Structures are given as structure tokens and as C-alpha cells.
Amino acid sequence: MMEFLTGVKQCDTLEISELLDPRRVGTRVKVNGAVHAVNNMGAVVFVILRKREGLLQCVSEKKEPEQEGKLPREGSAVELEGVLERDERAPHGVEIRIQRLTVLSAPEEAMPLSVSKWKLNTSLDAKLNYRAVSLRNIRERAKFKIQEGIVRGFRNFLYSQGFTEIHTPKVGARSAEGGANLFRLEYFHHPAVLQQSPQLYKQMMVGVFDRVFETGPVFRAEKHNTKRHLNEYTSLDLEMGYIGSFEDIMAMETGFLQYTMELLKQDYSGELRILEVTLPEAARIPRVRFDEAKRLVSEKYNRKIRNPFDLEPEEEALIGRYFQEEYDADFVFVTHYPSKKRPFYAMDDSADPRYTLSFDLLFHGLEITTGGQRIHDYRMLVDKIASRGMTEEGLEHYLSAFKHGMPPHGGLGIGLERLTMKLVGEDNIRETTLFPRDLSRLEP
Amino acid sequence: MMEFLTGVKQCDTLEISELLDPRRVGTRVKVNGAVHAVNNMGAVVFVILRKREGLLQCVSEKKEPEQEGKLPREGSAVELEGVLERDERAPHGVEIRIQRLTVLSAPEEAMPLSVSKWKLNTSLDAKLNYRAVSLRNIRERAKFKIQEGIVRGFRNFLYSQGFTEIHTPKVGARSAEGGANLFRLEYFHHPAVLQQSPQLYKQMMVGVFDRVFETGPVFRAEKHNTKRHLNEYTSLDLEMGYIGSFEDIMAMETGFLQYTMELLKQDYSGELRILEVTLPEAARIPRVRFDEAKRLVSEKYNRKIRNPFDLEPEEEALIGRYFQEEYDADFVFVTHYPSKKRPFYAMDDSADPRYTLSFDLLFHGLEITTGGQRIHDYRMLVDKIASRGMTEEGLEHYLSAFKHGMPPHGGLGIGLERLTMKLVGEDNIRETTLFPRDLSRLEP
Numbered sequence: 036m037m038e039f040l041t042g043v044k045q046c047d048t049l050e051i052s053e054l055l056d057p058r059r060v061g062t063r064v065k066v067n068g069a070v071h072a073v074n075n076m077g078a079v080v081f082v083i084l085r086k087r088e089g090l091l092q093c094v095s096e097k098k099e100p101e102q103e104g105k106l107p108r109e110g111s112a113v114e115l116e117g118v119l120e121r122d123e124r125a126p127h128g129v130e131i132r133i134q135r136l137t138v139l140s141a142p143e144e145a146m147p148l149s150v151s152k153w154k155l156n157t158s159l160d161a162k163l164n165y166r167a168v169s170l171r172n173i174r175e176r177a178k179f180k181i182q183e184g185i186v187r188g189f190r191n192f193l194y195s196q197g198f199t200e201i202h203t204p205k206v207g208a209r210s211a212e213g214g215a216n217l218f219r220l221e222y223f224h225h226p227a228v229l230q231q232s233p234q235l236y237k238q239m240m241v242g243v244f245d246r247v248f249e250t251g252p253v254f255r256a257e258k259h260n261t262k263r264h265l266n267e268y269t270s271l272d273l274e275m276g277y278i279g280s281f282e283d284i285m286a287m288e289t290g291f292l293q294y295t296m297e298l299l300k301q302d303y304s305g306e307l308r309i310l311e312v313t314l315p316e317a318a319r320i321p322r323v324r325f326d327e328a329k330r331l332v333s334e335k336y337n338r339k340i341r342n343p344f345d346l347e348p349e350e351e352a353l354i355g356r357y358f359q360e361e362y363d364a365d366f367v368f369v370t371h372y373p374s375k376k377r378p379f380y381a382m383d384d385s386a387d388p389r390y391t392l393s394f395d396l397l398f399h400g401l402e403i404t405t406g407g408q409r410i411h412d413y414r415m416l417v418d419k420i421a422s423r424g425m426t427e428e429g430l431e432h433y434l435s436a437f438k439h440g441m442p443p444h445g446g447l448g449i450g451l452e453r454l455t456m457k458l459v460g461e462d463n464i465r466e467t468t469l470f471p472r473d474l475s476r477l478e479p
Numbered sequence: 480m481m482e483f484l485t486g487v488k489q490c491d492t493l494e495i496s497e498l499l500d501p502r503r504v505g506t507r508v509k510v511n512g513a514v515h516a517v518n519n520m521g522a523v524v525f526v527i528l529r530k531r532e533g534l535l536q537c538v539s540e541k542k543e544p545e546q547e548g549k550l551p552r553e554g555s556a557v558e559l560e561g562v563l564e565r566d567e568r569a570p571h572g573v574e575i576r577i578q579r580l581t582v583l584s585a586p587e588e589a590m591p592l593s594v595s596k597w598k599l600n601t602s603l604d605a606k607l608n609y610r611a612v613s614l615r616n617i618r619e620r621a622k623f624k625i626q627e628g629i630v631r632g633f634r635n636f637l638y639s640q641g642f643t644e645i646h647t648p649k650v651g652a653r654s655a656e657g658g659a660n661l662f663r664l665e666y667f668h669h670p671a672v673l674q675q676s677p678q679l680y681k682q683m684m685v686g687v688f689d690r691v692f693e694t695g696p697v698f699r700a701e702k703h704n705t706k707r708h709l710n711e712y713t714s715l716d717l718e719m720g721y722i723g724s725f726e727d728i729m730a731m732e733t734g735f736l737q738y739t740m741e742l743l744k745q746d747y748s749g750e751l752r753i754l755e756v757t758l759p760e761a762a763r764i765p766r767v768r769f770d771e772a773k774r775l776v777s778e779k780y781n782r783k784i785r786n787p788f789d790l791e792p793e794e795e796a797l798i799g800r801y802f803q804e805e806y807d808a809d810f811v812f813v814t815h816y817p818s819k820k821r822p823f824y825a826m827d828d829s830a831d832p833r834y835t836l837s838f839d840l841l842f843h844g845l846e847i848t849t850g851g852q853r854i855h856d857y858r859m860l861v862d863k864i865a866s867r868g869m870t871e872e873g874l875e876h877y878l879s880a881f882k883h884g885m886p887p888h889g890g891l892g893i894g895l896e897r898l899t900m901k902l903v904g905e906d907n908i909r910e911t912t913l914f915p916r917d918l919s920r921l922e923p
Contacts, residue, residue: 239610440555469646
């Protein structure tokens with residue numbers, strides 16, 4: 036007799052959202068989960084389960100679990116049955132009176148960190164060294180649910196705007212910007228690099244799909260050891276054709292932020308509450324020219340402009356502060372970055388070619404996005420490459436897209452971990468990266 | 480006066496789906512797009528625009544575009560205005576009578592391939608060598624919209640099943656299975672590898688989120704040069720805790736396939752039509768043991784079993800054929816692969832430890848998924864590692880998840896490009912990869 040799979044198996048264990056159906060109260064229910072904490076109160080024992088939707092309080096009069104043997108240890112995976120009752124003091128307002136408890140799997144050793152504490156009061160290093168354990172803390176875990184919501188928002192919004200998702204290779208013969216910050220490897224006896232950005236690929240794909248996006252890893256061999264740099268991060272990239280000006284790209288990003296804040300409010304309210312996050316305001320985002328922004332903060336904060344063509348991290352922070360103070364703005368677009376500071380593919384401003392039609396988005400004073408209009412004309416692109424003293428070698432495929440026609444276009448890249456960090460109010464990017472890669476960290 | 484961005488800019492150009500609103504017929508409309516083909520019929524000229532939703536026929540009585548200068552060349556990006564009219568012979572049943580046409584950007588050179596032909600009659604090599612151009616062909620492009628639909632289906636379905644999306648690093652100190660097929664690089668003076676799979680990370684994250692998934696690149700330095708291998712591909716990975724048996728994982732995959740075929744039918748019907756795809760049947764997927772499958776094809780096709788513990792590609796193809804012929808099945812789960820052929824983390828079958836609680840999913844005779852139950856007990860895992868003569872070095876972080884408690888769990892990985900290839904009926908995986916990486920191809 037041939038057997039068949041016919042679809043998802045219905046399970047008889049319930050999730051927290053199912054337990055909140057008022058008709059369940061007073062009935063016998065079955066759940067599973069990890070033992071997050073065991074609180075022995077003498078006459079009763081509280082077994083707090085960690086489930087994917089949150090914590091669930093289960094309670095046993097002492098004799099019963101003892102009939103099954105010892106109390107389950109923290110870290111055990113268990114399945115239990117009991118009667119669901121209302122209890123205002125319990126998380127979600129319900130608890131289960133345990134009638135039967137089975138240990139599915141028991142830990143070998145006690146927890147190295149107090150993951151059941153509300154706040155994991157330990158160093159960042161300890162959190163990262165025990166990553167598989169530290170993320171079991173409810174607050175630690177919540178940050179990555181918020182991160183999921185951001186990526187979901189990005190994709191859902193862009194699908195609604197006619198974008199196509201693409202998957203571009205991370206190993207290649209060369210990368211968008213070249214230079215020293217490339218990881219190099221040998222690829223079947225050929226020199227290869229890890230992509231710093233999907234830039235060249237997403238531009239090529241504008242000629243195919245008009246509007247494209249990708250959410251994937253990028254690699255930067257930068258020797259920065261700061262709170263805001265990673266050597267591998269997740270980049271949310273988009274590129275769009277037929278733009279009227281580079282404003283269209285900033286407008287698209289504003290739309291993404293508005294959509295995503297709404298999505299977080301709707302679907303991630305539990306996590307926002309756990310982390311006590313106040314969502315930023317994205318209804319109106321001010322824009323200011325690079326040179327004007329420098330002038331504004333120089334005047335207000337009495338700071339000398341040292342280099343008119345560069346923006347120091349402190350100046351970025353002050354621009355953020357300025358717009359917070361003057362306009363109550365969480366975000367600000369800084370536009371018209373100097374041409375020298377932008378890659379070869381950036382479109383110079385025809386009104387003043389020392390500047391580009393580009394922008395950064397600052398969120399509370401930290402750059403979370405770089406974007407702008409790109410050169411679409413083949414001749415202009417070839418000339419720019421030559422004027423920079425670059426070679427066309429390795430760019431032949433990229434250039435062929437332009438040789439055979441490309442619409443006016445532009446795009447942006449958002450650093451996912453940075454956006455998450457600022458959103459949840461962390462001050463080190465490693466706090467919002469599952470497994471960060473930095474100068475000294477290659478494990479876990 | 481400070482300026483603000485307030486959301487997506489409404490554009491006055493229309494997309495094809497907007498043009499299909501019957502109220503638009505007879506009105507003046509504005510569109511943009513790439514000139515896909517120009518057909519000069521003497522008295523009239525057809526300018527076929529390629530837009531993201533398909534082709535759009537625009538027609539001009541000859542005098543008019545000449546007033547604006549020359550006809551736009553294939554590959555130009557244009558904006559045009561004119562009156563929308565019904566025309567049964569045109570794609571989508573409408574055409575635009577051009578009144579004004581502006582060239583936004585013109586190509587430098589003529590197309591190297593006839594991308595405007597319905598089928599791009601050229602070699603795979605030529606397609607890949609001119610990737611930015613060949614994908615502009617409507618049929619070539621459609622394959623990657625279908626691919627988008629698969630990934631969308633995977634994510635949407637898994638969100639609905641309580642999975643959390645994760646982002647795990649692609650550069651690490653070691654990878655899941657070790658061995659010869661790793662790309663190696665230097666990471667700030669430390670030896671590093673590119674991940675073959677997110678296996679170890681997704682398992683660790685089961686202890687945090689219960690159910691996780693990831694869609695991202697994986698890297699295999701295999702020296703295979705076949706029609707079904709890539710050295711970098713997109714893996715759709717999931718891992719789920721609290722399973723009752725490894726059947727739950729196959730059931731989840733069946734659910735994914737059912738959901739995704741429905742999504743493709745709903746949202747990608749245009750592309751399915753363009754590619755003349757008949758979607759496979761996923762309502763009931765047969766399952767058969769590895770040894771039984773070997774016996775069945777050996778008997779039916781009169782083929783000697785050479786190695787009872789290995790499955791040759793020809794046998795895989797025959798298993799596919801057998802189930803197509805006997806059960807009209809497009810898919811078949813082959814279960815209980817020999818322990819020797821599975822990695823250390825695979826759960827052996829306690830009934831016969833020479834076999835594992837694992838499976839492959841074959842689609843028309845090609846393996847598109849490998850999955851199974853994993854060992855969740857720390858002691859069992861440590862013993863298995865020792866019995867294989869492996870070292871725990873580099874696995875400390877992974878093992879710590881188990882030391883501190885892990886639920887019974889399992890998961891799978893789906894090769895996106897292989898699934899796309901079989902779905903659209905291609906026979907070379909490079910046909911369904913935007914920018915394939917193989918032994919000889921590192922560009923574009």
C-alpha cells in the first residue's frame with residue numbers, strides 16, 4: 036500500500052494565540068515548549084514555558100509532577116496537558132493547571148546565562164559567546180522578530196510597487212567599487228572576490244524588470260572596529276527605472292518606512308511592547324542638501340567646518356540632533372553628496388558637477404541608507420570611468436547593459452542591522468545581528 | 480523653507496494593468512518603457528514597448544514620429560503619449576496611437592541577440608555571455624518571475640505556519656559538513672570558509688524561535704560540471720522544532736508546494752502562459768523507502784542493483800519515471816537514506832540504524848530537497864561525532880545549543896534554481912539562474 040503526504044499535519048498541541056480563544060478556558064489543552072524557568076513556591080510549582088509566541092505559565096500542585104518523577108529542568112523541551120484557566124497575573128492572562136507532563140528532551144548542563152531574567156544583565160561578549168543560549172532570552176529574541184518585520188515590510192511594500200525580487204551571486208570576478216575592502220578567495224584557480232554590494236547586478240536587472248530588489252548578505256573587509264560596522268551584513272537593496280529625478284527614490288524609501296512602521300504596529304506589537312519601542316515618525320521626512328546641513332549644524336552648534344567635502348560621524352550625529360530639535364524629525368535625507376565621495380556610477384548634478392544626485396538617510400543621526408541616481412548613458416559612464424583613472428576591465432558585462440540601452444534609474448541600499456539597531460534603541464550593531472562578523476569574530 | 484518627503488510619488492505614466500481598465504479606452508494616456516521592437520509596415524510603424532508587466536503595442540502613422548526626428552531604436556527607453564484603443568490582435572487587446580514620443584535614453588549599439596524574438600534561438604553560452612541583454616527576452620524574463628513566485632510562496636506559507644525568518648552569516652570558521660567542497664578565504668589573517676548550508680545556524684535557532692527559515696546563497700566548491708550543479712545557489716531552508724516524527728517535515732514541504740502552486744496560478748498566470756507551463760500535482764505526494772524504491776525500479780526496468788547503499792542519478796530518474804507511470808505523480812519522497820550517506824547530525828532510525836529518518840524529494844526524477852530529523856540529544860550527538868572520527872573542534876558553539884536543551888526537530892533545504900528548472904521544464908540549471916557560477920563561469 037503506497038502512502039501519501041497530503042499537506043501540513045494538524046497537531047493537537049496549541050500555540051498561545053489559540054489558547055487565548057475564550058472558549059478554551061476551562062477545557063483540557065495540550066501544549067509543548069521549552070522550560071524557560073521553574074519557580075518552586077512550596078505548595079505549587081510554576082513551570083514557565085517559552086513558546087514561539089511568548090511565555091506561558093503552567094502551574095502544578097506539588098504532588099503531581101513528582102508522581103512523574105523530578106521537576107523538569109530549565110532548558111528541557113516538554114509536552115504537557117492540563118486545564119486552561121484565566122489568571123490575570125500570568126502572561127497573556129491565562130495559565131495551565133498541569134495534569135500530565137512529559138520531558139521530550141533534557142539539557143546536559145545548567146544554563147551559562149540567566150536567560151529567564153527579563154533583562155539579560157551580561158556583557159555583549161558573553162551574549163555573543165553563548166549565542167545559541169543568550170537569544171533564548173525574551174528581549175533578545177524580540178529584537179530579531181522586529182528585524183523580520185522590517186524585511187517583510189520591505190518586500191511586501193516593493194511587491195505592491197511592481198518590483199521583482201532577484202538573487203545575484205555573491206562570488207564574482209570583481210565587485211562594484213573595487214578597492215581595498217574586498218575579501219578575496221580562489222575560485223577554481225581564478226582570483227575572486229565577495230560582493231560588497233549587488234550594485235552592478237541590480238542595475239543590469241533594471242534593464243530587464245524595470246524595478247528590482249534583493250535582500251541578501253554583503254561583505255566588506257573594512258578594518259573598522261566600531262559600534263556601527265560589520266564585515267558581513269544584510270543589505271536591503273532596490274533599484275528602479277524610469278525615474279523623473281532622484282527624489283523618486285527618496286519618496287519610495289519614505290513609502291517603505293511608512294508601510295513598515297504600520298506593519299510593525301499591526302503584527303509585532305508584542306515585541307514592540309517587550310522592547311518598549313516607540314516607533315519613529317515617517318509621515319514627513321525633511322530633506323536637506325549636504326552643504327546646507329553642514330552649515331546649519333556649524334552655526335547652531337558652533338562647530339567649525341573642517342572639510343567642506345566630507346561628513347564626519349560627529350557631524351552626522353549633529354545633523355540628526357538638529358532635525359530632531361528643529362523639526363521633531365527622526366529621519367532626515369541629506370542630499371547632493373560630493374562627487375569625490377561617491378562611486379563612479381553616481382550621477383553628477385548637471386547644475387554643479389562637484390555634487391551628485393545622491394542621498395543618505397540618517398536615522399537619529401546614523402546613516403542607514405545610501406542611494407541616488409545612477410548614470411544611464413553609456414558614453415557618460417565610460418567617460419566617468421576614464422576620468423577616474425579606472426579600467427573597464429571586468430566591467431564589460433556591466434557596460435554592455437548600457438551599450439544596449441538603459442532607462443534613467445537609481446536605487447538605494449539599507450543596512451538591515453543598523454536600521455534594526457536604531458529602531459529598537461540599541462547602540463551597538465552586534466546587538467541586532469544574530470551572528471555578527473567583525474575584525475575579531477568569525478564564530479559562532 | 481524646509482522640504483519634506485511624504486511618501487511614494489504618484490506618476491502620471493501607466494502600467495499595463497492600469498491600461499486594461501475599460502474606462503481608459505478612447506482616452507489619452509502616457510506610458511514609458513523600453514523599445515522591444517520596431518516594425519515598420521510602410522504606412523504605419525509599430526513600436527512595441529517592453530514594460531514590467533509585458534509587451535505593449537504602440538502604433539504611429541508614419542508622418543508623426545518623423546516630425547520628432549527618427550524612429551526610436553530597439554533598446555531605447557522612451558516615454559510616449561497617445562490615445563488608447565482596443566485592438567484584438569495586440570498583446571492584452573489594446574494599443575496606443577502615438578501622438579508624442581520622447582526618447583529618454585538611446586543605446587550605443589545594436590542588440591547582439593534578437594531579444595525581441597519570441598524564443599531566443601541561441602546557445603546557452605551566448606545567453607550567459609550577454610546576460611544583461613538576453614534576459615530582456617520575454618520568455619527568459621518570465622522564468623525569473625516564476626522563481627520569484629516560488630520564493631514568495633515559501634516565505635508566505637512559512638510565516639502562516641509560525642516560522643521566523645533568520646539571516647545567518649555566510650563567512651565562518653567552519654561549515655556544516657566540512658570536507659573538500661568548501662571555498663576557503665582569509666579573514667583578517669584567520670582561515671575562513673563560505674557556508675555550504677545554514678544547517679548549524681538554523682538548528683541553533685530552533686532552540687530560540689521553534690521554527691525558522693532562511694532564503695539565501697550557499698556555496699559548494701564541488702568539481703561537478705553537470706546540468707544540475709551550481710557552485711553557488713539559493714537555498715530555501717527551514718528547520719522546525721517539536722516534531723512528532725520526520726513525517727511532519729515532509730508534510731510541511733507538501734503544504735508549501737500546494738500553497739505555492741496556488742500562488743503561481745493566481746499571481747503568475749501570465750508567465751505560466753508565456754512559458755506554457757503545466758503546474759505539477761502536489762495534492763498527494765507518494766513516499767517510498769530508499770531500499771524499496773531501488774527494488775521497485777530494479778524490477779520494473781530490469782536493472783541490477785549495484786550498490787544497495789547508494790542512489791545513482793539514473794536510478795533517481797527511474798524512480799521519478801516509476802512514480803509518474805504508476806501513480807501519475809510529479810513528486811515522490813524517498814525516505815530512509817543510508818546513514819553512511821547522511822551527515823553526522825542526521826537522526827538514525829532506531830529500528831535499523833543503518834538508515835536515517837531522512838528524505839529527499841524528487842521532482843520528475845531530480846532531487847530538489849534533502850531533509851530529515853536531526854539528533855537533538857547532546858550525548859547522542861557527541862557520540863555520533865566521535866564514532867565518525869570527527870573532531871568537536873569548531874563545533875563548540877553548535878554543541879552548546881544541545882548541551883543546554885534542544886527540542887526534537889528537523890528540517891530541509893530546497894534548491895531554488897533546481898525547483899525552478901523542473902517547474903518551467905528546462906534541462907540545464909543555468910537556464911534558471913540569473914548569473915550562474917560554475918567551474919568555468921565567474922562572470923558576469
